[in-house]
Amino acid sequence: MVDALISDEAFIKGCAAVGAGLAVGLAGIGAGAGESGIGAAAVGAIAEDRGFLGLGLLFTVIPETIVIFGLVISFILMFAYG
Amino acid sequence: MLKPEKMVKISVVGPKERLEYASEILHKVNLLHIEDPKEAEHFRIGEPLEKASIISRTLVQLRSYISYLKIDPGRIAPKRKYRSKEIEEMLSRKLEEYQEQIGTKIEENRSIDEKIRSLEDELRIIEPLKVLGIPSRLLKGYKNLRCFVGFVKENPVDELSKITDKFDAVIKEYEKELLVAIFVKAEYGDEFFRTLQAYGYRELPVPDIEDYDARINEIEREKEELLNRKKQLETEIEEIKVKEADLLLAIEEYLSTELDKSELPLRALVSKYTFVIVGYVPAKQLDRFKSEVEKGGKIVVEVIEEEEEGVPPTKxxxxxxxxxxxxxxxxxxxxxxxxxxxxxxxxxxxxxxxxxxxxxxxxxxxxxxxxxxxxxxxxxxxxxxxxxxxxxxxxxxxxxxxxxxxxFGPxxxxxxxxxxxxxxxxxxxxxxxxxxxxxxxxxxVEEFGVKALLFIVLLIGMIKMLWGFALGFYNVYVEHGMKEAIYEKGCWFIGVLGLVMLIFGFSYNLGIFTSPPEEGFGKLLPDNLYILGSYTVEEGRAVPLPIPGLVDGWQAGVNIFYLLALPLLIVWFVIFLKAEIPKMGIFGIIMAVELLTWFGQIISYARxxxxxxxxxxxxxxxxxxxxxxxxxxxxxxxxxxxxxxxxxxxxxxxxxxxxxxxxxxxxxxxxxxxxxFEGGGKEYSPFGRVKKFLED
Structure with a gap:
């Protein structure tokens, strides 16, 4: 079916692009889920003590690494097939 | 630069009667980080000097003025600084003056607030009565009648007429509630009261006032007068604030200094005739400290040879x-x-x-x-x-x-x-x-730029990772010795180095070090760094990860970096097992997965x-x-x-x-x-104070 409509190369390229998008998007959702809990707790802590602001912000960005992993994967996909 | 300043542990010893002098001079040099003393056989923690209690009482009062005037010391740059001597001379006079000027004003302000509040309370009663429209003398003082005046949630007349129909009710709406005045024979009074309570009855105390309107006007007038006086007080206070802020803060600083000094004995050990204060001084300043403190005579500064348990503060x-x-x-x-x-x-x-x-x-x-x-x-x-x-x-x-x-963009x-x-x-x-x-x-923004930058930031990541473990090695070595350092940090240094070699091997096979731009950084390394036979990068590229058994022709991918990685990873694993197995048992092996964490952290630099x-x-x-x-x-x-x-x-x-x-x-x-970096050091905070509002 697919062969008849588009070439193999184009199909692979397309799949790689979709994969790259999914890698960043899903990783973003995961990081967001992680940050939501930390963010809520951090805001609570900051409400108690303003001095916690810096540390609270810092804790909040910790799960962002996950997105970076996703991004690296998408880069690799785009370099290899894009 | 990379180490905190070197500290020397010292003791300051002298006869007890010189303690007050010692407090003066130690506060002035502002160098000694005092260690909290532990009581011993003949030595007890001292008692604060006599003046301490008076000073602290005065200080509390002064600070209440400062906070009432809303003076923020952090925001004020003093126009003029005062000498301690000056302050000493005018202290009692000024304190009296402040008591007179600020203290009485605070009092007056407070009583005005109270009066306003009571007037407003009265207003809250009179206004509904005015709406009701019945003079107050008709609302109370009956012998045979009972009169209810107050608020209810709903109209109670139907319910009340079930008890008796011989009553009279005036009902008015007032701010979403009903205002009622109900007159009934005294014998039904209790029953009526219970019924009214079911309707959420709130009684209104009826005052002795003839003319509601006249009284309301009177209250409004009084209130306005009070508010005017309050405003006047505020401007007066504002004037004082502008005029006296510097001096107030200078006095506060002076008194805090005096309090610090008079409480020094609490941080010293005192015997019958002598006192001892133990603490740390930066090594560079030791000579100056010694000569300054000993200048007045009878007080001796002695360097204590470092014992094991001392924990110097970090400066x-x-x-x-x-x-x-x-x-x-x-x-x-x-x-x-x-x-x-x-x-x-x-x-x-x-x-x-x-x-x-x-x-x-x-x-x-x-x-x-x-x-x-x-x-x-x-x-x-x-x-x-x-x-x-x-x-x-x-x-x-x-x-x-x-x-x-x-x-603003590319x-x-x-x-x-x-x-x-x-x-x-x-x-x-x-x-x-x-x-x-x-x-x-x-x-x-361009593709090669992204690729190159990605590799550069990962390289920075690898260097910083290794650097971190090297610093950790040094820290553990200083604190616990060589063996611990190798087990705890050296082991991971070698492991991460192996990881780095794997990453380099992989990159080499991709042609990053040999191909011209777009593919790599140009010809940085020779084309044939392969071990098992004579291959080139072109052939190695087919198998970037040469795992025997998994890929056909894996020999083509084995370059010198992979060869270096192998012994490093083996050495890491052996040291790791030696370190973990005695602590964790055979399951300690699982901890080796931690190596992947470090890999993740290197990737994390891609941010x-x-x-x-x-x-x-x-x-x-x-x-x-x-x-x-x-x-x-x-x-x-x-x-x-x-x-x-x-x-x-x-x-x-x-x-x-x-x-x-x-x-x-x-x-x-x-x-x-x-x-x-473990942290947890004590911050160096010397006995003394940096002067902001006072002059030397």
Whole structure:
């Protein structure tokens, strides 16, 4: 079916692009889920003590690494097939 | 620079009657970090000097004035400083004066508030009665009648008429409630009361007032008079605040100083005839300290030879520029006395990372200007330090912006040739780089730029990872000896080095070190660093990960980096087992998975590229859209384009300050500090006080 409509190369390229998008998007959702809990707790802590602001912000960005992993994967996909 | 300042443990000894003098002189030199004393056989903790209780009482009163006047010492730069002698002379006179001026005003203000409140209470009763329209003498004072005046939630008449119909009710609506006056024979009184309670009855106490309107007017008049007086008091207080703020704060400082001194005995050990104070002094200042303290005679400073248990306080010692970054280090933790102080490393890399991520001349310029302006407004020490860091980061962004060729966004986008179509200053920027064929020095928007930068930031990651473990090795070695250091940190250093070699081997097979740009960095290494037979990168590329059994022809991929990685990983694993198995048993092997964490942390440095790219593309989209909207055929929408440009870049700048700042901080706290930095040191806080409102 697919062969008849588009070439193999184009199909692979397309799949790689979709994969790259999914890698960043899903990783973003995961990081967001992680940050939501930390963010809520951090805001609570900051409400108690303003001095916690810096540390609270810092804790909040910790799960962002996950997105970076996703991004690296998408880069690799785009370099290899894009 | 990398170590906290060296401290010497000393004792100050003298006869007991000289303790007061000792407190004077120690406070003046402001160098001795006093260690809290432990009582021993003949030595007890001393008692505060007699004057302490009087001083602290006066101080409490004075501080209440200061807080009442809302004087913030952090925001006031004194116009004139006072000498301690001056203050001493005028102290009692001034305190009396303040008691008279401020104290009585506070009192008066408070009584005015009270009067106003009681007037308002009265008003709250009279106003409903006025609405009811029945004079107060008709509402009370009956012998055979009972009269209910008050609020109810719903109309109770139906329910009341079930008890008896011989009653009279006046009902008015008042602020969403019903106001009732009910007259009934005294014998039904209790029953009526119970029924009314079911309707949420709230009684209104009826005052003895003939004319409601006259009384209301009277109250309003009184209230206005009181409010006027209050306003007058406030202006008077404001005048005092302007006139006396410096002196008030100077007196506060003087009294706090005196209190510190008179409470010194609480931190000293006292026997029948002598006193001892133990503490730390920076080694560099020891001579000055000794001569100053011993100058007055009868007091001796003695150096105590370091025993095992002493924990000296940490005084970070860094050159001027780097000192600003101590703020960031101490937010994480105060280094222990023997630990490495990472402030200097952080100062350099934090600034570079920030610039690398933001990398835009326009944003950098704005940050620098903004920070320099804010420095004039926020004068407290913490803000000054933070804003200094912002200035350095701004400058770093300008430098990287020049390298990347970005000024509020890039002017070259692959696939869009003309700079004037993607950037509102495209042609000017393009002209700026005439010396480099109209191209920026390093283009991170184009594909090769992204690839190259990705490799560069991962390289930085690997170096910092290894550096962190090396520093950790040193810290553990100083504290626990060589064996622990090898087990705890050296082992991971070797493991990560093996990992780095694997990454290099992989990259080599991809041709990063041998191929010309687009594929790699050019010919940095020979083409044939292969071990098992004579292969070239071309053949190695088929098997970037040569795992025997998994890939056919794996021999082609085994290069020298993989060969180096093998023994390193074996050595790591052996040391790791020797360290973990005795502690954790056979399941300790599972902990070897931790090596993957370090791999993840190296990858995590990719954010240096990623954060920057996102802000570049946001800037590009803003520029592109506003050019599309603002140039013909849509010329009419030029104002919209300008607004979009300004708001868009302002938002992007905000993200551009917050995100690179936080991520750069995080790369240090999470990926770097955890390898070597434990913290938990005591901060050096010498006995004494930096004078702000007093003169020497």
């Amino acid at each position: 970070l010692s860094n050159p001027a520029v780097i000192r600003d970054y101590e703020l960031l280090t101490t937010t994480y933790a105060t280094p222990k006395y023997k630990e490495i102080d990472p402030t200097a490393i952080m100062a350099i890399f934090f600034t570079i990372f920030f610039g690398m991520m933001l990398g835009d001349m326009g944003y950098g310029l704005l940050i620098t200007i903004l920070a320099l302006y804010l420095k004039k407004i926020f004068r407290t020490e913490g803000w000054q330090k933070l804003l200094n860091i912002a200035v350095y980061c701004g400058i770093s962004s300008i430098i990287f912006g020049f390298i990347y060729g970005e000024f 002017f070259i986008i692959p696939g869009m040739e003309e700079p004037s179509k993607v950037h509102f200053l495209g042609d000017a920027l393009s002209a700026l780089y005439t010396f480099n064929h109209h191209h920026p020095l390093f283009d991170r 240096l590229l990623a954060i920057g790219l996102s802000s570049v593309y946001i800037a590009f989209v803003i520029n592109y859209l506003s050019i599309k909207i603002g140039t013909p055929p849509g010329m009419a929408l030029l104002p919209v384009a300008v607004i979009l440009l300004i708001i868009g870049h302002a938002g992007n700048l905000l993200l551009g300050i917050l995100d690179p700042g936080l991520q750069s901080l995080r790369l240090h706290y999470v990926e770097f500090f955890t390898k070597f």
